[in-house]
Amino acid sequence: MANSHIKTRLVVFDWAGTTIDFGSRAPAAAFAEVFAANGVSVTDSEARGPMGLNKREHLIAMLNDPSIAERWEKRYGRSWTEEDVDRMYDSFVPVQLEAIQRHAGLVPGLLDVVKELRQQGIKIVGTTGYFDAAAHAVLQSACQAGYVPDANICADDVPQGRPAPWMIYRAMEATGVFPASSVIKVGDTVADIQAGVAAGCWSIGVCDSSSLVGLSERQFQSLSTAEQIDRVDQAAEAFRSAGAHATIRSLCDLPGLIQRISNATTAEPHVLDGRAVLA
Known part of the structure; x- marks a missing residue:
C-alpha cells in the first residue's frame, strides 16, 4: 500500500x-513564592501539578488540591474565595515576569x-x-x-x-x-x-x-x-x-x-x- x-x-x-x-523552573518558582507570601507552603511537586494550564486556572487547581486546601483553611480558618484568587493572581503576575528573566535560556x-x-x-x-x-x-x-x-x-x-x-x-x-x-x-x-x-x-x-x-x-x-x-x-x-x-x-x-x-x-x-x- x-x-x-x-x-x-x-x-x-x-x-x-x-x-x-x-x-x-520559572512557573513553579513563581507559584511557590506567591503561596508562601500568603502564609501557605507548597512543595515543588504541588506547584508543578497543574502545569500547562492557563496560569489563573493553575492557581485555582492548586487551591483545590485537598492538601493545599487543608493548609489554607488551617491558616485562615476558611476556604479560599474568588477574591483570594484575584489578589493572588495580581501578585503572581510581577513575580512570574521576574522569574522569567532568571530562567529564559x-x-x-x-x-x-x-x-x-x-x-x-x-x-x-x-x-x-x-x-x-x-x-x-x-x-x-x-x-x-x-x-x-x-x-x-x-x-x-x-x-x-x-x-x-x-x-x-x-x-x-x-x-x-x-x-x-x-x-x-x-x-x-x-x-x-x-x-x-x-x-x-x-x-x-x-x-x-x-x-x-x-x-x-x-x-x-x-x-x-x-x-x-x-x-x-x-x-x-x-x-x-x-x-x-x-x-x-x-x-x-x-x-x-x-x-x-x-x-x-x-x-x-x-x-x-x-x-x-x-x-
Whole structure:
C-alpha cells in the first residue's frame, strides 16, 4: 500500500520546559513564592501539578488540591474565595515576569533543531499557558537568543487554554497550515499532550527538560545515567498515559522523529510503537 502521509508542515512548540527554561523552573518558582507570601507552603511537586494550564486556572487547581486546601483553611480558618484568587493572581503576575528573566535560556540544541525544520520548509509557532505580558517577555528573550517562531499564541488569545485545542488551531490559522495531520504539537506537560490529542494532530512529549522531570540542566546532567533514564522513562509513561503518540528524550531527537512520522504507513496521528521513549 502506498504511503498516504501528509508531509509535516507545522510544529507547535510549548515554551517553558520545551524550548526555553530547562526544567520549567520559572512557573513553579513563581507559584511557590506567591503561596508562601500568603502564609501557605507548597512543595515543588504541588506547584508543578497543574502545569500547562492557563496560569489563573493553575492557581485555582492548586487551591483545590485537598492538601493545599487543608493548609489554607488551617491558616485562615476558611476556604479560599474568588477574591483570594484575584489578589493572588495580581501578585503572581510581577513575580512570574521576574522569574522569567532568571530562567529564559534556550533549551540545548533548540537552534540546530529549528534550523533543520526550517530547511524542510516547516513552520514553527510557540504556544504557552503564560498570560500576554509573560508570553511577550519569553518571545523577546528568545528572539534575542536567535529563536524566532512564525507566531506566538498565549492563553489570553483564546477562549480557553490547554487542554483545549484552541491555541493549536490559532497557530494553524496564523500559518495557513491544515489539515491537523500535518501538524506536530511538542510539549512537556500532560496538558500539552491532551491539547494535541484534542486538536487531532501528532502529540509529542519531550522528557529531559520537562516540568515532569523538573530539574535544571545542571541538576539533570549531575544524575547518573541510570537515574536519568529512570526520570525520563517516568515522564514518558505519564505522556503516554495522557495519549501521546510518541515521546522523545530531548528536543534534539525531534528531527529524527519527524522522519519516522513521514515514513508512517498512515497519515492519521497514531501511537508509533510501544516503547516509552523514541530516540
